[in-house]
Amino acid sequence: MTQIFGEPITRREDARLTTGRGRFLDDLGRHALAAAFVRSPHAHARVREIDVTAALDVEGLIGIYTYDDLDGPLAEPLPLLIPHPTLTAGRTAYPLANGIVRHVGEPIAMVVGTDRYVAEDVAGLIEVTYEPLPPVVGLTASRDGDLLVHDDLPDNVAAHLMQQTGDVDAELAAAPNTVTFTQTIERSASMPLEGRGVYARWDAQDDSLRVYSSTQTSTSVRAAIAAKLELSPGKVEVIAPDVGGGFGVKIVHPWPEELLIPWAARLLDREVKWVEDRREHFISSAHERGQIQDITAGYDDEGRLLALDVRIWHDHGAYTPYGIIVPIITSTQLLGPYKPRAYRCAIDSMYTNTVIVTPYRGAGRPQGCFAMERTMDRIADALGLDRAVVRERNLIQPDEFPYDQGLTFQDGRPLIYDSGDYPESLRMIRELVGWDDFETVRSQAAAEGRTVGIGMACYVEGTGVGPYEGGHVQVENSGRVLVSTGLTSQGQGHETVFAQIVAQELGVPLDDVVVTTGDTRRFGYAVGTFASRAAVMSGNAVALAARNVRAKALRIAADALECSVDDLDIIDGVVQVKGDPSAAMALSTVAVLSNPLRYAFDNAARAATQFAPRADPLRAPVDEDDEPGLENRDYYSPIRSTFASGMHSAVVEIDRDTCETKILRYAVVHDCGNLINPMIVEGQIHGGVAQGVGGALYEVMHYDEHGQLLNASFMDFLMPYATEIPHIETAHLQTPSPLNPLGIKGAGEAGVIPGSACLASAIEDALGVRISAMPVSPSDLFELLATDPERTRRGSR
Amino acid sequence: MSEQHRSVTLTVNGRTHQFDVPVRRLLSDAIRHDVGLTGTHVGCEHGVCGACTVLMDGRPVRSCLLFAVSADGAAITTVEGLAAADGTRHPVQQAFTECHALQCGFCTPGFLTTIAAALEDNSHPSEEQAEEIISGNLCRCTGYQNIKAAVLRAAELKRAAG
Numbered sequence A: 001m002t003q004i005f006g007e008p009i010t011r012r013e014d015a016r017l018t019t020g021r022g023r024f025l026d027d028l029g030r031h032a033l034a035a036a037f038v039r040s041p042h043a044h045a046r047v048r049e050i051d052v053t054a055a056l057d058v059e060g061l062i063g064i065y066t067y068d069d070l071d072g073p074l075a076e077p078l079p080l081l082i083p084h085p086t087l088t089a090g091r092t093a094y095p096l097a098n099g100i101v102r103h104v105g106e107p108i109a110m111v112v113g114t115d116r117y118v119a120e121d122v123a124g125l126i127e128v129t130y131e132p133l134p135p136v137v138g139l140t141a142s143r144d145g146d147l148l149v150h151d152d153l154p155d156n157v158a159a160h161l162m163q164q165t166g167d168v169d170a171e172l173a174a175a176p177n178t179v180t181f182t183q184t185i186e187r188s189a190s191m192p193l194e195g196r197g198v199y200a201r202w203d204a205q206d207d208s209l210r211v212y213s214s215t216q217t218s219t220s221v222r223a224a225i226a227a228k229l230e231l232s233p234g235k236v237e238v239i240a241p242d243v244g245g246g247f248g249v250k251i252v253h254p255w256p257e258e259l260l261i262p263w264a265a266r267l268l269d270r271e272v273k274w275v276e277d278r279r280e281h282f283i284s285s286a287h288e289r290g291q292i293q294d295i296t297a298g299y300d301d302e303g304r305l306l307a308l309d310v311r312i313w314h315d316h317g318a319y320t321p322y323g324i325i326v327p328i329i330t331s332t333q334l335l336g337p338y339k340p341r342a343y344r345c346a347i348d349s350m351y352t353n354t355v356i357v358t359p360y361r362g363a364g365r366p367q368g369c370f371a372m373e374r375t376m377d378r379i380a381d382a383l384g385l386d387r388a389v390v391r392e393r394n395l396i397q398p399d400e401f402p403y404d405q406g407l408t409f410q411d412g413r414p415l416i417y418d419s420g421d422y423p424e425s426l427r428m429i430r431e432l433v434g435w436d437d438f439e440t441v442r443s444q445a446a447a448e449g450r451t452v453g454i455g456m457a458c459y460v461e462g463t464g465v466g467p468y469e470g471g472h473v474q475v476e477n478s479g480r481v482l483v484s485t486g487l488t489s490q491g492q493g494h495e496t497v498f499a500q501i502v503a504q505e506l507g508v509p510l511d512d513v514v515v516t517t518g519d520t521r522r523f524g525y526a527v528g529t530f531a532s533r534a535a536v537m538s539g540n541a542v543a544l545a546a547r548n549v550r551a552k553a554l555r556i557a558a559d560a561l562e563c564s565v566d567d568l569d570i571i572d573g574v575v576q577v578k579g580d581p582s583a584a585m586a587l588s589t590v591a592v593l594s595n596p597l598r599y600a601f602d603n604a605a606r607a608a609t610q611f612a613p614r615a616d617p618l619r620a621p622v623d624e625d626d627e628p629g630l631e632n633r634d635y636y637s638p639i640r641s642t643f644a645s646g647m648h649s650a651v652v653e654i655d656r657d658t659c660e661t662k663i664l665r666y667a668v669v670h671d672c673g674n675l676i677n678p679m680i681v682e683g684q685i686h687g688g689v690a691q692g693v694g695g696a697l698y699e700v701m702h703y704d705e706h707g708q709l710l711n712a713s714f715m716d717f718l719m720p721y722a723t724e725i726p727h728i729e730t731a732h733l734q735t736p737s738p739l740n741p742l743g744i745k746g747a748g749e750a751g752v753i754p755g756s757a758c759l760a761s762a763i764e765d766a767l768g769v770r771i772s773a774m775p776v777s778p779s780d781l782f783e784l785l786a787t788d789p790e791r792t793r794r795g796s797r
Numbered sequence B: 001m002s003e004q005h006r007s008v009t010l011t012v013n014g015r016t017h018q019f020d021v022p023v024r025r026l027l028s029d030a031i032r033h034d035v036g037l038t039g040t041h042v043g044c045e046h047g048v049c050g051a052c053t054v055l056m057d058g059r060p061v062r063s064c065l066l067f068a069v070s071a072d073g074a075a076i077t078t079v080e081g082l083a084a085a086d087g088t089r090h091p092v093q094q095a096f097t098e099c100h101a102l103q104c105g106f107c108t109p110g111f112l113t114t115i116a117a118a119l120e121d122n123s124h125p126s127e128e129q130a131e132e133i134i135s136g137n138l139c140r141c142t143g144y145q146n147i148k149a150a151v152l153r154a155a156e157l158k159r160a161a162g
Helices: A116-125 A139-144 A168-174 A218-228 A256-268 A278-284 A325-333 A365-383 A387-394 A422-433 A435-447 A494-506 A534-561 A587-593 A603-608 A678-698 A755-767 A778-787 B027-035 B091-098 B108-121 B127-134 B145-161
Strands: A033-039 A045-051 A061-066 A107-113 A127-132 A157-165 A177-185 A197-203 A208-213 A236-239 A272-275 A291-299 A305-315 A342-350 A403-408 A414-417 A451-463 A469-475 A481-485 A513-517 A568-571 A574-577 A580-586 A631-636 A642-654 A661-671 A728-732 B005-012 B015-022 B053-056 B059-062 B075-077
Touching: A033 A116, A033 A256, A033 A278, A045 A107, A061 A116, A061 A256, A107 A116, A107 A256, A139 A291, A139 A305, A139 A342, A157 A325, A157 A403, A168 A291, A168 A305, A168 A342, A177 A365, A197 A256, A208 A218, A208 A256, A218 A236, A218 A256, A256 A272, A291 A365, A305 A325, A305 A365, A325 A342, A325 A365, A325 A403, A325 A451, A365 A387, A365 A451, A365 A755, A387 A422, A387 A451, A422 A435, A422 A451, A422 A642, A422 A661, A422 A728, A435 A451, A435 A642, A451 A755, A469 A494, A469 A534, A469 A587, A481 A494, A481 A534, A494 A513, A494 A534, A534 A568, A534 A574, A534 A580, A534 A587, A534 A631, A574 A587, A580 A587, A587 A603, A642 A755, A661 A678, A661 A755, A678 A728, A678 A755, A678 B145, A755 A778, B005 B027, B015 B027, B053 B108, B059 B108, B091 B108, B091 B145, B108 B127, B108 B145, B127 B145
Parallel strands: A033 A272, A208 A236, A305 A342, A481 A513, A661 A728, B005 B075
Antiparallel strands: A033 A107, A045 A127, A061 A107, A157 A342, A177 A291, A197 A208, A197 A272, A291 A305, A403 A414, A451 A642, A469 A481, A469 A631, A568 A574, A574 A580, A642 A661, B005 B015, B053 B059, B053 B075
C-alpha cells in the first residue's frame, strides 16, 4: 500500500482556486436582490427617529426594515453562545438596533434593493436622528466606571473570572525574589481577505430555506436560523461555500445578517444576498487581543518560577455574544510549558463602546503567552541568566506526562497536557536559530555599526476541543468514495487531508476520494472549524468511519470469496486474498453486493451478479444488525483536548535612525503530533507567524476618544505585505497524542501564539529598553529610547 | 432618480462583450456581474489588497479602482484567461499548487495575474525581485513565503516551456 497519510501531497482544492472556478459567497446568486445596512456613526447613542422619506423614490428600492419590523424570536436579543457561570452580566445586541447603539457600526436598518449600488444609495438617504451619549473607549475608561456601556451595569464588568492552583499568597511571601510589572496588548482582528456574506433562497412551494454563508460553522448557523425564523431545522439547509479565510471571526453565529437576509428572502419570496465590504468588516464584525495585564512573579535564585499572580482586564467590546471564551483561554493557556508551584489569574471582562471581541486565531493565547514569556525574560534579566536557561529550568519534563495543571480548560475539562517533549523542543530551537552562538553574531553586527537582538518564546496550545465531530464515508458502485464531515473549511486544505486519511484507512487511490465539508445537506451534526480542531476532530471521525467501512467491505468480500476476513486486504481499491491477487474483487463490486436490491443500472452491478446472492432462506436479506450500502457514519468525541506545543526564536535588527525593526531570522520548532500533510502544516505555521508579526509590529485598532475607528481600511490598518514577513525556518518534533486514533494534534493557531512575546524579547535584547506594550512601532521605540528609566540599569547596548 | 448608462465593449479573455452599464459601475463589478466571470475577487474596494487585479491591455490594474466605462475598448485578462486554450494551466497556476502558495484562495487570482504579467517582463526574477513582484498584494493566509517560491518556480516552468 502506498503511504498517503503523512505525505506532502499537493492540494486538490487548488485546481479550481487557481483558475477562477472557486465558488465564494459573492460568486453565487448573480441575480439575487442585494442588501445594505445603515450602521451607527456613533459609539453610543439613543436612536430617536428613523426617517426614510427621502429614500423612498430611489429606483430599484425593494424594502427598508428597522427593528420595528422584526417579530417573534427575531425581535429578541441575539443568543449568547457559550454561557459560563462567571459571566453574570452578559449582554447581546438585537439584529437591528432597538433604540440604542453601543458601537460605531452597529446595524440600525436593512435596505434591500435590486443591486448593491441601489441599496447603498437608499441607505445613504435614510435620516437617523441620534441622541449621542458619552462613549466608554478603552480599558482604562471602562475600569474607571465613570461612564457606562450598559446602564444597568455600574462597573462595566461582564464577568469576573478566576483560575488558580496552589497557594499564591504563601508562595509569593516565601519567594526569595519577586518582580511586578504591567503590560498592555492592543486590538487587532482576523481580517480575512473575504469578509462575511450571506445569500438566501426561499422556496415557497416547499416552505424551505437554503442559505449560503461565509461561516466557520454551517450546522450551528442552521440551528440559529431555524430557531429565530421558527422553521423546522429540516427545512433549512446551510452551506459554507469556498470561504475566503476565517481566522476566528466567522465562528461567531448567528451574525445579525445571517438571520436578517434569510428573513428578508422569505418575506419577499426573492433571493437576497449581502456581502460585507471592508469598512463594514472593520466596524461591525469582531476584533481581539486588547488586554491590560498586572503581573507579579515570585522566583528562586536559580530562576525557577514559584508563584505567578496575574490580574487581567480584558476588553470584550459592547456585547458578549461569544461569551468569555477568549479570557478563559488566556487564563488557562498562560502557563505554557512551565510548572509554577502556584498560579492565580483573575480577569475582569470589560464592556467598552467598541466592536465586539471574539476569537481571532490564537484566541487569547498570544496574550497569555506574552504574560508568561515576558515574565521569564524579566526573571532572566534580574538574575543575569540566559533566557533559554531560565526557561529550561521551568519546563515540564517528558516523564511528567500526562501533566495536570490543576485548572479548568475552555471545554470545561481538566487542563491536562497529554504529551510533549519540551526540553527537546528547546534544544532544537537553540540549535536551529544558533542561540548559543548569538554573542558572536551580535559583536560582528556591532562592529558594522548594526544593532541586533535575539528573542525566544514558548507556548503550549490546547487543540481539538470537543464535544465531537462526525464523518460519513460511502463507497459508491462506481468505486468512488464520498466523504463528508459537517465542519467547514477556510483554506486549511481539508478536502486534501481528509482524503489522505480515508484513502490510507480504506486502501483506495487518493483520486477516488471526494470530500465535502460544511454542507448540512450532507452532514447535519457538527461543531465547527476553530480552536485548531478540524484535523483532530473530523480527521479522527472520518478515520473511524473509514475503518468501519473497511471492516464491512472485508466481511462482504470474505462472504463472496468464501474465505476468512483475516485473509483479505484492500489494496488500491481492490479487496484481495493476501498472497493470491487472483482471488480479488473491486471495492465497487463490494459496494453493489452490500445492497440486496441490485438492478443492473451500471457495469459494477452487472459484474456483481457473478457472485451468488445469499442462499440461506432462513436469513433475511439484510441482517438485523446490518444495513444496506457500503457506508458508515461515525463520531469522534475526545475525553479532553490534546496539547500541541512549540518554540519560536527571532533575530531582529533595529535601525538606530528610523527605529524600524527588521526581522533577520525567524525560527520555529513545532510539535503537533503525527503530521497528516507536512506541506499543509508548514503553510499553517507560515500564515500564523505572519499574523504574529502583524500583531507584534504593525496592527492596531486606532479608536479615538469618541469611539471612532480611525484606521478602518487597508490603507491605514497595517496588515503585513510580503516585504514585512521574514523567511521562516521550521523544524518539526512529533510526539503523538495518546488521546486519538491518529495520534494528531491541532496546528491551525500555533504560528501566531508566541509572535509578540518572541519579538518583544528580541527587540528588548537589541536595544536594552523594556518592551511592555504591543505592538511596538518605530515611534514607540523612539520614545522608549529617549525615556526608558530602566535602560541605564540594564546597560545600553 | 435614474442613473446614466453607457454602452461599453470589453474584450475579456479574448471574447468580446458589449453591454450597457451605469456609468458608476466598477470594472470589478462589471467583470463579475455583467460578464459573469467571478474569478476576480474584491477584497477591499479601495485598491490596497490587490485581489481584484486583472490585466488591462497586458498591464496589471486594480479593477476596483476603475469604472467599467473607463475600460471601454480594452482587452482584459482575468484569472480565467491565464490558462492555455487547451486548458493547460499557466506556469504560475501550476507553481502555486506545487509550492502550496495558496490556502483559502481568495487573494490568489490577484497574485496570479500580477505574477503572470511580471514574468512577461522578467523571465528570470531573483528572490528579491520575486518579493518585489508580489509586494503590492495582501494575503492573510500564507505568510507569502510559498508565494515567493512560486514566483521563482513559475519562472522556471515558463522558461522550460519556452
